[in-house]
Amino acid sequence: MTIPATVEITPAIVEAHGLTPKEYNRILEVLGRVPTITELGVYSVMWSEHCSYKHTRKHLATLPTKGGCVLQGPGENAGSIDIGEGFACVFKIESHNHPSAVEPFEGAATGVGGILRDIFAMGARPVALLDSLRFGPPSDPQNRKLIQGVVSGISFYGNCVGVPVIGGEFAIDPCYSDNCLVNVMAIGIAKKEDLMTAKAEGAGNVLLYYGNKTGRDGIHGATFASVELSEDAEEDRGCVQVGDPFMEKKILEATLELIASGKLVALQDMGAAGLVCSSTEMASKGGLGLHMNLNSVPQRAENLTAYEMLLSESQERMLCVIRPSDYETVAAILHRWDMDAVIVGELTTTGRFVVEHKGVVEVDVPLPSICDEVPWPEPVEPKAPAKNWIHWSEVDLTSTQLDEWFLKMVSNPHYASKRWIYEQYDHQVQTNTVVPPGLGSGVIRLRGYSGLLAATTEGNGVWCALDPYEGTKCVTAEAARNLVACGAKPMAVTNNLNFGSPRKPEGAFQLYEAIRGLGDACRALNTPVTGGNVSLYNESPRMAVFPTPVIGMVGVVENPAQLTRSFFRNPGDAIVLIGPAATHCGGSRLLKERAKQLVGPPLKIDLEREKAVQDFMLEQIKAGRFNAVTDIGDGGLLMALVDMALSGPRALGCHVVHAPDEDYLPAFLSEEPSRFIATCAPAYLPQLMDNSAGIRVVQIGDVKEDEFILDEFLRMPLSRLKVAWENAGL
Amino acid sequence: MSQQIRAAVVIFPGSNCDRDMIHALRDVMNFDVKEVWHDDAVPADVDMIAIPGGFSYGDYLRTGVLASLSPVMKSVREHAEKGTLILGVCNGFQILLEAGLLPGALRRNVGMRFRCRGWHLRAERSDSPFTEAAMLEGDVIHLHIAHGYGNYYLPSDQVARHRSQVIFRYCDSAGNVSPETNPNGSLENIAGISNERGNILGMMPHPERAVEHLLGGADGLKIFRAMEHTIRQRVGAFRS
Numbered sequence: 001m002t003i004p005a006t007v008e009i010t011p012a013i014v015e016a017h018g019l020t021p022k023e024y025n026r027i028l029e030v031l032g033r034v035p036t037i038t039e040l041g042v043y044s045v046m047w048s049e050h051c052s053y054k055h056t057r058k059h060l061a062t063l064p065t066k067g068g069c070v071l072q073g074p075g076e077n078a079g080s081i082d083i084g085e086g087f088a089c090v091f092k093i094e095s096h097n098h099p100s101a102v103e104p105f106e107g108a109a110t111g112v113g114g115i116l117r118d119i120f121a122m123g124a125r126p127v128a129l130l131d132s133l134r135f136g137p138p139s140d141p142q143n144r145k146l147i148q149g150v151v152s153g154i155s156f157y158g159n160c161v162g163v164p165v166i167g168g169e170f171a172i173d174p175c176y177s178d179n180c181l182v183n184v185m186a187i188g189i190a191k192k193e194d195l196m197t198a199k200a201e202g203a204g205n206v207l208l209y210y211g212n213k214t215g216r217d218g219i220h221g222a223t224f225a226s227v228e229l230s231e232d233a234e235e236d237r238g239c240v241q242v243g244d245p246f247m248e249k250k251i252l253e254a255t256l257e258l259i260a261s262g263k264l265v266a267l268q269d270m271g272a273a274g275l276v277c278s279s280t281e282m283a284s285k286g287g288l289g290l291h292m293n294l295n296s297v298p299q300r301a302e303n304l305t306a307y308e309m310l311l312s313e314s315q316e317r318m319l320c321v322i323r324p325s326d327y328e329t330v331a332a333i334l335h336r337w338d339m340d341a342v343i344v345g346e347l348t349t350t351g352r353f354v355v356e357h358k359g360v361v362e363v364d365v366p367l368p369s370i371c372d373e374v375p376w377p378e379p380v381e382p383k384a385p386a387k388n389w390i391h392w393s394e395v396d397l398t399s400t401q402l403d404e405w406f407l408k409m410v411s412n413p414h415y416a417s418k419r420w421i422y423e424q425y426d427h428q429v430q431t432n433t434v435v436p437p438g439l440g441s442g443v444i445r446l447r448g449y450s451g452l453l454a455a456t457t458e459g460n461g462v463w464c465a466l467d468p469y470e471g472t473k474c475v476t477a478e479a480a481r482n483l484v485a486c487g488a489k490p491m492a493v494t495n496n497l498n499f500g501s502p503r504k505p506e507g508a509f510q511l512y513e514a515i516r517g518l519g520d521a522c523r524a525l526n527t528p529v530t531g532g533n534v535s536l537y538n539e540s541p542r543m544a545v546f547p548t549p550v551i552g553m554v555g556v557v558e559n560p561a562q563l564t565r566s567f568f569r570n571p572g573d574a575i576v577l578i579g580p581a582a583t584h585c586g587g588s589r590l591l592k593e594r595a596k597q598l599v600g601p602p603l604k605i606d607l608e609r610e611k612a613v614q615d616f617m618l619e620q621i622k623a624g625r626f627n628a629v630t631d632i633g634d635g636g637l638l639m640a641l642v643d644m645a646l647s648g649p650r651a652l653g654c655h656v657v658h659a660p661d662e663d664y665l666p667a668f669l670s671e672e673p674s675r676f677i678a679t680c681a682p683a684y685l686p687q688l689m690d691n692s693a694g695i696r697v698v699q700i701g702d703v704k705e706d707e708f709i710l711d712e713f714l715r716m717p718l719s720r721l722k723v724a725w726e727n728a729g730l
Numbered sequence: 731m732s733q734q735i736r737a738a739v740v741i742f743p744g745s746n747c748d749r750d751m752i753h754a755l756r757d758v759m760n761f762d763v764k765e766v767w768h769d770d771a772v773p774a775d776v777d778m779i780a781i782p783g784g785f786s787y788g789d790y791l792r793t794g795v796l797a798s799l800s801p802v803m804k805s806v807r808e809h810a811e812k813g814t815l816i817l818g819v820c821n822g823f824q825i826l827l828e829a830g831l832l833p834g835a836l837r838r839n840v841g842m843r844f845r846c847r848g849w850h851l852r853a854e855r856s857d858s859p860f861t862e863a864a865m866l867e868g869d870v871i872h873l874h875i876a877h878g879y880g881n882y883y884l885p886s887d888q889v890a891r892h893r894s895q896v897i898f899r900y901c902d903s904a905g906n907v908s909p910e911t912n913p914n915g916s917l918e919n920i921a922g923i924s925n926e927r928g929n930i931l932g933m934m935p936h937p938e939r940a941v942e943h944l945l946g947g948a949d950g951l952k953i954f955r956a957m958e959h960t961i962r963q964r965v966g967a968f969r970s
Contacts, residue, residue, distance in 0.1 A: 155844050159876070160785040162746025246744050246788025337743065426846045426876045431750040431939050434946075445944060447753075560944065 007037040017044035023375055030369045038307040038355070038362040042370060045273035045311055046280070049536055052374040055502040056534050059515040067528035069491055075285075076198050077121040077268060078188075079530020081492045083556055085449050088192045090124035093132070093185035093457070093496045093552040095535040099241070100182040104149025108182050109157035109243040110315050115186040116161060117269035117318070120252050123196035123259045124188025127430060128444055129158055131168035131184050132457040132496070132550045136177025138413055138730055146180050147730055154184070155424040160245035161252065164433050165425035166442025169457055169550075171634075172414040173589075176461075178540035183496040183533075185457055185552040189446055196259055198268040200286035200321045200347055205265055207279055207292070207345035208327070210334050211251045211317040213300035217241045218274070218313025247316040247339075254337040255318060263330050266321040276310040276370075278319045279345060280353055284371035292345035294357040306355060306362035321347065382512055383505035389466055389600035392585035392665075397594065402713055406638075409590055411724040415639050417646070420729025439647055440566035440630060441486045443557065452557040454488035459498075460634055461546030463587045463671070467602035468510040468547045471587075472517030474603045474673045477610045479551040480525050481631035484614045485676065487562040487621045488555030493522055495532035495551055500544030502536050510547035511536070518549060524607035525614075527553060564621050566630045567648030568703045573627055573679040575656060575701040576688060577637070579613045582662045582670030589634055590669055605673040613674045616695045625688060629678040636669040638710075640677050645708060645718065646725050653718040655709040656701030668710065679703055734762040735961055738776040740806065740822075742768040742786035742797045747820065747938060751782040754938040759954050768797070771805035777961045779809055783820030783876075783936065793836065793879045794824030803829055815859055815957050816930040820877055823922075823932030832925055832932045833892045837881040840915030844878035848946070849913055851921050851935060852901040858924060859960035860897055860931045864952040870905045871949035873935035875913055875921075880934040882916035882923070889917070897931055898922035 007013065014024045017040055027035055027043050035043065049055060065073035071088055072080040078092035096111025112129065119126045131154055136143040158165055163186070218241035258264055266286070268278045275297070283290040294309050304312075322330055327343065334341035348354075353370060355363035409415055422437035434452055435443035441456040458479035464471030480490040495518060500507040522529055532552075538545040557563050585591055586601040620626060632640050637656075645653055658667030666672075680688065689697045706718045737755050741748045748765070756763040766772050768786075772779055786797035797803070803825075810816055810831050818826040826832045839845055850872055853865040865871065884892060899919040902911045907919045914934075922933030937950030 152843070159844055159846075159878075160744070160746070160788070162784060244788070246785060246790070249746065249785070250743055423847050424844050426844070428846060428874050428876060428936070428939050428945075429746055429750065431753060431941075431945060434944060 009034050009037065009040060014040070017041065018048060019044050023047060026375045031365060036362060038310065039365055041307045041311050042276050042363055046277060046370040047374040049534070050272050051277055053534060054374050054377055055536060056497070056511065056515070059512050063515065063519045063529040064523050065529050067526065070528050070530055071192065071195065072530065074531040077118040079494060080122060080195060081530060082192065083453065083491070086192055087446065087449055088124065088190045088195055089453060089554055090119050090122045090188040090190060091185065091494055091552065091554055092118050092531050093183055093494045093550065094118065094533045095181065095183045095496050095498060097179060097181050097498065097535050097538055100150050101180055104146045105153040106242050108150040108153030110241045111182055111184050112154055112157040113243045113245065113248050113315055114271050115184045116163060116248065116252070117271065119186045119188035120255050121196065121198065121267050121269045121318070122188065122190065123194045124190035125256060126163045126186050126188045127432060128166045128187040128442065128455060129163050129184060130442060130455055130457045130552065131165060132459055133169065134171045134173065134176045134181035134461070134548065136174055137172055140177065143177060144730060150180065150182055151421055151424055157243055157245045159426040161249045162429045164427045164429050165422060165437060166427060166433055166444060167437050167456060169459060170413070170418050170421055171459070173461060173546065175543055175546045178542055179538040179545050181498045181538070181545065181548060183457070183498070183550045185494065187455055187554065194259060196264060196267045198266055198282050198285060200266045200282040200288055202265060203288060203347050203349045204324070205321050205347050206324050206343045208320050208322050208330060208341060209297065209317065209344045210339055210341045212244065212247050212314055213298040213340065214304065214309055214312045214317070215301045215314045216304070216308055216312060219308060219311045241313050241315050243315050250337045250339060251316055251318060254334055254339065257333050258320070258330060261329060261333060263322055263326040264320050265323065268319055270317040270319055272313065274310065274312050274314070275319070280367055280371055282321060283347060283367055286347070289348035289350035289352045289367050290345055291348050292355045294344065294355060296342045297344055298340040298342060306357040310355065380503055380508040381505055382509035384509050385506040389598035390595060391601065392588060392591055392599045395591045395595045395599060403716060406714060407724045409593070410642055410721060411728040413728050413730065415635055416728030417726050434563065435486065441482045441488065443486060443563060445560070452560050452563060454483050454486050454555045454557055455553065456482040457550055457552045458482060459548050459550035461548040462589050462592060462598065463603055464514060464548060465546040465598060466587055466600055468513040469517040470602050470604050472514040472549050473521040473605050473607065475549060476518060476521035476551050477525065477605055477607070477673050478631060478633045479553040480527060480614060481676065483553060483555035484617050485564065485566060485629040485631050486557065487564045488557045489618060490525060490527045490553055490555045493527045493529045493551055493553050495529060495549055497532065497534045498538055498545060498548040498550065499536050500539040507544065514547055514549045521607060524611060562622055564626055564629045566644065567628055568644050568652035568654065568679060569627045569648065571652060571703050571705050573703040574682045574685055574699050575654060575703060576678050576680060577659055577675065577698045577700050578617065578678060578695060579675035580609065580672070580696060581659060582666035582672055584672070585666055585669045587671045588636065588669050590636070603672060610674045612693065613676070613695055616691065616693045617676055620688065625684050626678045626680050629676060632675040632677060633671060636671050637677060638668045642721065642725065644677070646722055651718055651722050653704040653707045654701055655704050657711050659698045659700055664711070734760065735778065735958055736776045737761040738764045738766045738772045738779045740766050740768070740772065740779060740781050740802055742800065744786045744788050745782055745784035747783035747936065751780050751938045754941045754950065754954065755780065758941045758951070759958065766802060768800045768802050770802055772802065772809060776814065778815040778817065778957055779806060781816070781818040781822030781825055782938070783822055786821055786825060794821055794828040797825045798828035810930055813927065813929050815960065817860065817957065818932040819936055819938065820934055823934060824879065826930060826932045831930055832923060833888060834882055834884040834923065836879050837883050838879055839877070839881050845913055846874065846876040847913065848872055848874050849935060850901050850903050851898040852905045852907060854896045854899060858897050858928055860953050860956050862956050863959040864956035868905055870901060870903065871952060872947050873937055873940050873949055875935050877934055880914040880916065882920040884917055892923065895924040895926060896920050897924055898933060
């Protein structure tokens with residue numbers, strides 16, 4: 001795609017830029033004239049959903065974003081929290097759904113690159129990645145291709161930069177067939193005093209561009225991410241950027257050196273909407289104007305126009321603000337890393353965004369008009385979707401051969417071992433990984449820090465499709481339970497909202513209800529939201545994705561001795577169920593697989609009780625009561641037991657019966673919240689069951705050597721189960 | 731107190747296990763570690779050189795090939811001739827092969843995928859500077875591999891000539907070497923091999939990742955301790 005320098009602005013061109021007539025009229029009003037093509041391009045990307053959050057900003061403002069540990073809430077490149085002993089933990093999750101659907105390898109790879117830059121732009125060295133992936137069933141070759149492409153893209157980029165993958169998710173549902181979800185969370189660590197900002201200061205200070213050169217790739221990526229993928233998605237390939245992890249690694253090291261030099265006033269990566277977004281956002285945060293000259297922008301394509309240079313989403317590029325007198329020092333560091341370092345603009349007090357190229361003024365607009373004055377879209381009246389589920393008791397299981405069905409589910413890639421995925425990711429580089437992927441929350445140590453850092457991602461489209469408000473609360477609570485299970489105190493949240501179109505009443509309902517649920521859960525669990533990402537329009541003419549908020553959560557294990565594992569460790573240990581009794585199988589993905597439709601009723605959560613159970617578990621873990629802990633979620637007790645039996649270094653079986661106060665089916669399949677399963681020495685049983693907190697603790701079985709036995713209805717050698725679970729990779 | 735071992739860690743743009751190697755040698759082994767940038771030279775007075783893993787120069791063209799031509803390699807060659815102990819891990823192994831300091835080549839893993847996983851290794855020599863006084867022939871250690879190009883290859887007419895230089899083979903926990911215990915298709919399960927003189931070792935598994943029990947094992951220390959032992963014996967002989 002090449003955009004000529006002068007173009008007559010027609011309604012067709014306005015529409016092609018994704019601007020509504022209302023938005024275009026607003027531009028005319030602001031400028032008092034017809035915009036140039038470059039100005040039109042600038043408005044179109046800056047007012048896109050991706051950059052302006054125009055459909056969610058008001059709702060996101062209701063989230064709890066402050067709290068004891070929060071150093072930086074939403075609004076910077078990434079959020080950060082104080083984890084004590086002088087350390088800040090910087091973390092954020094981001095999606096690359098649309099690019100991955102079009103070109104899975106590069107789409108996923110550049111997704112990793114983008115989120116890593118957000119972390120080191122804050123002054124933190126990236127120490128961990130988590131990948132939350134959702135696809136359509138791999139029985140379809142197209143989905144298979146997407147899965148393999150995305151996994152190898154993440155592997156290619158993350159391994160080369162040298163950031164370990166310590167966890168994530170891999171989920172399958174037909175609703176993700178046309179729109180896969182590729183969410184990547186990155187975590188970085190900095191000394192608190194080294195944290196950077198993206199807020200520009202000081203008129204007369206200059207903008208310095210470093211890193212990769214600018215090409216034509218990714219032009220209109222941000223706009224592209226904000227519209228539904230058409231049948232012609234193939235034709236959009238030009239929008240997907242190409243990643244260079246070697247350059248990323250050099251930029252990472254150079255950036256940390258620049259920050260250590262103390263010469264940076266502000267710093268931001270060039271992500272969505274490239275140069276225009278990063279430069280104007282920094283100036284806007286400082287309440288300043290900006291005068292740019294594009295003549296010296298490093299270019300790797302010939303004859304780039306101002307339009308293309310401003311909107312290009314070429315990867316691995318950074319923009320910083322420095323004092324002009326510091327140029328020599330800063331450039332010397334960057335030249336040592338073999339990269340361009342050129343001044344492309346100057347901060348002004350005019351409040352205007354002016355761009356010159358080859359002696360022509362291509363853009364001259366009020367700066368706040370592009371950053372903060374996006375016209376609010378016409379409100380859409382949210383409407384709850386019609387009832388979309390059958391009651392779990394209506395699912396016909398009579399013809400089911402139980403052990404065959406069980407083995408089929410265990411070997412379903414959604415439930416089976418994910419080793420084939422995380423083995424492709426370097427999960428050990430940096431030599432901090434204490435708990436690698438595949439064993440609940442990922443856990444790393446930090447040198448010079450007395451505790452351990454734990455992190456998890458959690459999403460569940462099925463729960464949220466049944467009820468986005470309750471579902472999102474349940475997902476958030478489960479993320480916290482993941483952390484608690486390893487002995488970590490949940491600290492804070494980042495979130496990735498993956499939804500369909502907010503312009504449809506049902507889509508609007510799902511989106512806003514989920515945000516409301518997220519806020520309520522985070523308040524109750526005392527885990528503030530430090531940032532996140534919104535990915536809308538994940539729908540095609542055929543289908544929309546389930547509303548899928550993905551929660552990234554970080555926590556701290558105060559004492560490494562309290563780290564608790566998620567797998568059976570000693571034959572003879574008692575298996576206990578902790579938390580309220582199961583009452584129904586609503587939300588079960590296992591039953592959905594059988595019924596080929598959603599199974600209700602929707603899950604409901606009592607957040608006070610959830611918090612009480614979590615607090616009880618942390619206390620008991622600190623007291624050293626448990627040998628293994630995991631929480632119950634997707635797949636119920638049944639899949640929790642499979643994981644506990646098979647995921648450890650040594651597979652161990654179990655003999656488990658349903659709790660006396662639960663019915664058979666809910667006992668094994670319920671995904672109701674606030675429940676844990678743990679193993680302990682039998683000697684601890686009396687004090688656990690008779691606890692002063694009034695939490696229900698029931699023994700349901702024992703750890704065995706080599707048989708997997710559930711009540712009277714399932715009995716099989718562990719080896720048979722293991723083969724099914726381990727050999728389901730793609 | 732005995733004198734500290736003097737170690738150089740060579741760093742290329744794109745190295746990403748450099749900090750891990752430095753941590754293992756400096757913080758855990760208590761060596762005096764010098765970080766040497768790719769366009770610099772390794773000081774003449776070091777006792778050992780470590781070339782860490784990563785993706786030097788992005789591994790463009792071919793893994794390790796650009797790094798093998800970088801300025802620092804002149805001093806590495808001089809040290810090699812002098813008999814200084816040189817350990818190349820993962821990409822460091824690839825660089826030493828490309829530099830012609832070790833025999834053979836590394837190809838893409840069978841299965842064509844990057845693989846990160848714990849694996850058992852059998853020590854094939856107890857008299858190498860990298861195993862001496864720390865391992866007996868047949869001892870099994872557990873280290874992690876993390877590579878996409880670890881499939882070791884030698885032309886068939888060279889295998890017999892270099893077989894005695896093999897220091898580690900991939901095996902199972904009991905030390906059995908078989909096609910089932912081969913993670914990447916390497917010839918004869920070769921995981922680490924020396925030069926003829928024995929002072930250079932290239933290996934795909936990462937000893938620097940196995941130096942603390944908190945992270946799941948400390949077998950890597952055996953290799954560094956063997957190197958320390960060798961160096962101290964030599965120092966006893968040559969250094970006043």
